[in-house]
Amino acid sequence: MVVGMDADVVVIGGGPAGLSGAKALARSLRSVVVVDDDRPRNAPADGAHNVLGNEGIPPRELLAAGRRELESYGGRVQPGRVVDARPVDDGFEVQLADGGTLTARRLLLAGGGVDELPDVAGLAERWGRDVLHCPYCHGYEVRGRAIGVLATSPMSVHQALMFSQLSPDVVLFAHGVELTADDRGTLAARGVRVVEGTVTGVEVTDDRLSGVRLADGEVVPREAVVVASFVRARTDHLAGLGLPVEELRMGDLVLGTKVAADGAGRTPVPGVWAAGNAVEPMAQVVGAMTAGLLAGAQINMDLITEDAARVAG
Known part of the structure; x- marks a missing residue:
């Protein structure tokens, strides 16, 4: 020294x-x-x-x-x-x-x-628990569950495809992101359903994530949400x-x-x-x-x- x-x-x-x-x-x-x-x-x-x-x-x-x-x-x-x-x-x-x-x-x-997370009510509070981003970091822990992927860009399709390996029940919330016909075809081939509309928040029941709320009031039951920060x-x-x-x-x-x-x-x-x-x-x-x-x-x-x-x- x-x-x-x-x-x-x-x-x-x-x-x-x-x-x-x-x-x-x-x-x-x-x-x-x-x-x-x-x-x-x-x-x-x-x-x-x-x-x-x-x-x-x-x-x-x-x-x-x-x-x-x-x-x-x-x-x-x-x-x-x-x-x-x-x-x-x-x-x-x-x-x-x-x-x-x-x-x-x-x-x-x-x-x-x-x-930095999208401005969606409740998302930040659940970050690292049942709001996730990486299939290799925490994907195994939500295997087989009802998973929602919140689209923030076309890259979210990639996330949805990766999580479809871990669960047969994956939904991609388009959240205003434009998806190509090829994207939709690939998602459908993997059994991933696309839900249109803007996401306004996540629902929590008994300190567990229970659903994703849309702007029209519909709540789609989900046990985990994936989002790219x-x-x-x-x-x-x-x-x-x-x-x-x-x-x-x-x-x-x-x-x-x-x-x-x-x-x-x-x-x-x-x-x-x-x-x-x-x-x-x-x-x-x-x-x-x-x-x-x-x-x-x-x-x-x-x-x-x-x-x-x-x-x-």
Whole structure:
């Protein structure tokens, strides 16, 4: 660690990506501090799935285990909220909401993303419980049930088709989205019924989702609703870095925003890496872990190279 710096690396965000990157650095004998504001994206979910060896583990339990592992290698988790970060001589200064600061030679941004949902009454309150988005994250848990897919774009057809593998009773609520004849034919071939009209809310009975309400008053019984969120990278608190943010696009569709970074997590801002949902909003827990590990390894090598160059003169 350079004299005068608080750490070799400050990691902003203590989710799967941030903790994995920090752990890789700590195991390489780097001093690392993770600043975390305890707002994991998957907090509403009962469990994290497809995590080999930890199937269905509650998200906060997984993060608590990760923090313990990091600390066992000398890494530190500092509760707090970052309000800005900026380059300084030999590194970066991270400003905290409580007025404190941290300095480091490198930064790893792993603050994740924020899910923005359509303005439909009751949707946000059920998010992560029986309002879902990913068949691989939570589809098995609603297998065989009456599932509704709320269309937000033509991509919703793709969601309906995937969930039709998990249940014979899937309804796509068109919600004003234009569907092509090919789309309708493919949906029909998979047994997916299309319901026209605008969705105004979801019904809840005994703390369980029970139906989808249309503008004409009809309630279609459903036990789960699938919707694609707009995922916005959490970067508003990092203005001082001048970090480029890009649209996440699929063809002409804009699905969210993401931090600009290469395949190893290196951003266009020298000394700054990013990993997890901030870079790849569609990444599941294991993917975020992998990206964090790769970014941590890249940061370690970058520091080794810098140190060697400094000695060589």
